[in-house]
Amino acid sequence: MSLSDEARQKIQEIAARYPRRISATIPALYVAQAEYGGWLPKEAMVEVAEELDVPPSHVFGVATFYTLFYKEPVGKHVVQLCTNLACMLCGAETLQQHLERKFNIKINGSIRDGTTADGTFTVLPVECLAACGGAPCMIVDTEYYENLTIEKVDKILTQIATQPTVFFKP
Amino acid sequence: MPTYEDFKSQRIVHKYIDVPGIDEIDVYMQHEGFEGFKKALTMKPEDIIAEVKASGLRGRGGAGFSTGMKWELMQKNVEPRYVVGNDDEGEPCTFKDRELSEKLPHQIVEGIMIASYALGAHKAFIYVRGEFVKGYNQIWKAIRQCYEKGLLGKNILGSGFDLDVVAHPGAGAYICGEETALLSSLEGGRGYPKMRPPFPGQVGGGLYRQPSVVQNVETLSNLPAILRYGAAWYARIGVPPANTGTRIYSVSGHVQKPGNYELPLSITLGELIEVAGGLRPGRKLKAVIPGGASMPWFTEQHLNVVMSFDDITKAGSLAGSGSVIVMDDTTCVVKAALRLVEFYKHESCGWCTPCREGLDWLVKILHRIEHGEGREGDLELLADMGDNISGQGTLVGTFGTHRTFCLLGPSGVSPMRSSMNLFREEYEYHIKHKKCMVNG
Numbered sequence A: 001m002s003l004s005d006e007a008r009q010k011i012q013e014i015a016a017r018y019p020r021r022i023s024a025t026i027p028a029l030y031v032a033q034a035e036y037g038g039w040l041p042k043e044a045m046v047e048v049a050e051e052l053d054v055p056p057s058h059v060f061g062v063a064t065f066y067t068l069f070y071k072e073p074v075g076k077h078v079v080q081l082c083t084n085l086a087c088m089l090c091g092a093e094t095l096q097q098h099l100e101r102k103f104n105i106k107i108n109g110s111i112r113d114g115t116t117a118d119g120t121f122t123v124l125p126v127e128c129l130a131a132c133g134g135a136p137c138m139i140v141d142t143e144y145y146e147n148l149t150i151e152k153v154d155k156i157l158t159q160i161a162t163q164p165t166v167f168f169k170p
Numbered sequence B: 001m002p003t004y005e006d007f008k009s010q011r012i013v014h015k016y017i018d019v020p021g022i023d024e025i026d027v028y029m030q031h032e033g034f035e036g037f038k039k040a041l042t043m044k045p046e047d048i049i050a051e052v053k054a055s056g057l058r059g060r061g062g063a064g065f066s067t068g069m070k071w072e073l074m075q076k077n078v079e080p081r082y083v084v085g086n087d088d089e090g091e092p093c094t095f096k097d098r099e100l101s102e103k104l105p106h107q108i109v110e111g112i113m114i115a116s117y118a119l120g121a122h123k124a125f126i127y128v129r130g131e132f133v134k135g136y137n138q139i140w141k142a143i144r145q146c147y148e149k150g151l152l153g154k155n156i157l158g159s160g161f162d163l164d165v166v167a168h169p170g171a172g173a174y175i176c177g178e179e180t181a182l183l184s185s186l187e188g189g190r191g192y193p194k195m196r197p198p199f200p201g202q203v204g205g206g207l208y209r210q211p212s213v214v215q216n217v218e219t220l221s222n223l224p225a226i227l228r229y230g231a232a233w234y235a236r237i238g239v240p241p242a243n244t245g246t247r248i249y250s251v252s253g254h255v256q257k258p259g260n261y262e263l264p265l266s267i268t269l270g271e272l273i274e275v276a277g278g279l280r281p282g283r284k285l286k287a288v289i290p291g292g293a294s295m296p297w298f299t300e301q302h303l304n305v306v307m308s309f310d311d312i313t314k315a316g317s318l319a320g321s322g323s324v325i326v327m328d329d330t331t332c333v334v335k336a337a338l339r340l341v342e343f344y345k346h347e348s349c350g351w352c353t354p355c356r357e358g359l360d361w362l363v364k365i366l367h368r369i370e371h372g373e374g375r376e377g378d379l380e381l382l383a384d385m386g387d388n389i390s391g392q393g394t395l396v397g398t399f400g401t402h403r404t405f406c407l408l409g410p411s412g413v414s415p416m417r418s419s420m421n422l423f424r425e426e427y428e429y430h431i432k433h434k435k436c437m438v439n440g
């Protein structure tokens, strides 16, 4: 697989926004991640480097610094479950335990441990999502869901399971 | 008992937040939108800087530095120069900037337009946290609509002033909220903080080593009203002369109506908790973190503290990002502190040893105390290690005492040190009885 012409064009368009093209590294990685089904294999990073005319090592360095770039395959939908203080005070642990049991996964930050057997979801514990007014909360793909309860989470995930993935496209 | 209704008429940044469609430029313009910027275009840049300084506006991102003074200090006569909006909101339990991005994106853009005109910048960036997909799209929508109306681009409204604004996504790294790490990230690299001096406003310290000003997006959102109504009007609100205006307090945790409340800086902690619905029935207040997770904790003794920058400092904490985390008597403080220190450990950029290794050790020890495996001497060990990260007994934010490259490391010590100072007996109980004093 390789980046589509459309994705390459998008990267060029983004790069032109900046005084220096290297500044487009993060947005370009998002474009590539969406093309590659939600994660960044090495060849995707090499292609980004080519498009931006920067060393591949620079792109690897950036991709490995930021948590929203996934370096191994993820499930169809990534669930980011907030476990920071406000959500913890409002019951995030109960949700975490519920999802671990329901899907027979471990929500410990490892993509492999957090991915359901059928590959529909990867659930990751994340730090404060800036939605603490609606704690506990989560992001599925790119959408926020707040004031969660076990029932609400079950309903949301059942609905989303059959829907196509929504990727962030800068 | 005060309610939010009593204060709503005093809102500045959230004045029009409830207006349907306010995130569209036409509606925004029907509600004083871009009047502040248009006023700015009739003024000399140095007069705008003087006006902003006279308003008393201080940064809403964390440090509370005078915005006008920061603008005065920016190195002059060097081109190009940049203004950067900080919308990376990652301080645990702070959630005001996400709401501003989603609901009032034009106001952020208008703020950065005013700042850019005053500072002579022709290119500005808004660094939006990667998770804020909706906020990012809303800010881009606002930017595009401004171009369509001739409010951005070349020769804006015939004034001869040119400006381009670009929204830039982050990708999940708390450290990128720190202004120099943010600049590293915007330059396309890993989010490592930069050495100071030179400061961002000086040659060598800013974006692409050019003079730059980084401003929190709530700070920027105050500028349109300051320009519209003048510094004297703004400077009467809050606790003049040094703590003026309103701020958006993000209240979370054990209150009945958590949320964002824009209130004058003269509000007390007790009133703020009431405005947020008060505690749940039958519960007692245990602890409050008044300025984001990095700040020293308060207890019910502090309910009369005025939530201004200087009053919070006087009472022994810091106003930080304006978030207020409320914990009632069902909370295990060891667990709460552990969760926060884990956060800082996770977000350490790894650049310097005391932070990268020290926070990891704090977590290990706190973890064993929390899980009934604490040892005698652990509390002394924690205190000693804390001193080796943040300097002996100092508050976060006291530049010059900490032993790390930036303030993330010391921020990670604060929850442990502060909770241990206030609730030492709970830590001791955990170690002695191998269980929690609150939850068994």
Ligand SMILES: Cc1cc2nc3c(=O)[nH]c(=O)nc-3n(C[C@H](O)[C@H](O)[C@H](O)COP(=O)(O)O)c2cc1C
Residues within 6 Å of the ligand: B058, B059, B060, B061, B062, B063, B064, B065, B067, B086, B087, B088, B089, B090, B091, B174, B175, B176, B177, B178, B179, B180, B214, B215, B216, B217, B219, B220, B406, B407, B408, B411
């Ligand atoms: C570890 C760390 C994280 C920070 N995170 C943020 C942030 O998410 N948003 C923000 O506006 N400021 C943050 N700051 C403060 C910025 O460094 C900077 O002071 C601020 O953006 C300046 O804008 P202001 O004067 O308008 O507040 C952080 C500081 C530190 C040390």
Ligand code: SF4
Residues within 6 Å of the ligand: B175, B193, B347, B348, B349, B350, B351, B352, B353, B355, B356, B404, B405, B406, B407, B408, B409, B410
């Ligand atoms: S204190 Fe921590 S976050 Fe800051 S530079 Fe050092 S390692 Fe990085």
Ligand code: FES
Residues within 6 Å of the ligand: A082, A083, A084, A085, A086, A087, A088, A127, A128, A129, A130, A131, A132, A135, A136, A137, B092, B093, B094
């Ligand atoms: S603690 Fe969960 S969104 Fe802030």
